[in-house]
Amino acid sequence: MNAKNWKKFISAAALGLMLLTGFATTGYTYNVAETYSRWDSFGVSEKREGEKVVKRRTVSASSLTQVIDKDEYIDKSFEQYPKVRVVATGYYSGIESTGKTPDHPTYGITYSGVKVQRATYSTIAADLRVFPLGTVLYIPGYGYGVVADKGGAVRGNTIDLYFETKKDIFEQWGKKTLEVYVVHRGGGKVTEAMMKGLNEKGIAAMAQPID
Incomplete structure (x- = not known):
């Protein structure tokens, strides 16, 4: 492969990689972003109740970017109560x-x-x-x-x-x-x-x- 063809191959490979990482990956994932400790004897967090669950969306861009769509607090520490x-x-x-x-x-x-x-x-x-x-x-x-x-x-x-x-x-x-x-x-x-x-x-x- 001569130098000219080699340069074309490198350019095509780079373009393909950018398309794969930048535009082809789109979807939703759920992650427990934070879990708090410091519980008292009633199971209530001293800092904040429950777990912060973050819904992240992968956004099409020139590179992979994660954006927080929504978060919600699950009051698991209160489930022991009526x-x-x-x-x-x-x-x-x-x-x-x-x-x-x-x-x-x-x-x-x-x-x-x-x-x-x-x-x-x-x-x-x-x-x-x-x-x-x-x-x-x-x-x-x-x-x-x-x-x-x-x-x-x-x-x-x-x-x-x-x-x-x-x-x-x-x-x-x-x-x-x-x-x-x-x-x-x-x-x-x-x-x-x-x-x-x-x-x-x-x-x-x-x-x-x-x-």
Whole structure:
């Protein structure tokens, strides 16, 4: 093979390799990207719950490129707890939700007597025959909710999640039907001290008795 033909062969081989690696490989693969440790005695991660599952797509390009399409968090650490299917709505302290204005003496005060709050452990409303006061639920997409309130429209397997503003309700939640985890069944009371203790300890509080 003379030099001229050799150069043509090399060029053709290089072009073929580029086509094979750049354009012929397209598909989906699933990978567990991260698995977290540091579990407490209830199996709840100190850093983040569950495993992060990443769906990757190979994109046609001049070379192989992986792009993250979607990720979702599987709350495997909560599967040990009972699950209940509920309709979850949102409320805030305003007149549309509670009938109270800011000058009302009990504005922002729940049925249990504690102040509403959106934190690591937020106050939520429920039918107290289903979820007694003090019950701690884990609501996917919202977080931990402590049953501290009730409502006229909250009946059966319905819960009302506290948000700070009406805008937050519409932008962050709306109305959803989903399964929640009963992390702790309440004893019929909630106090400011209890809420403070839960939020100071964070998710580690689930490894200790709740007073």
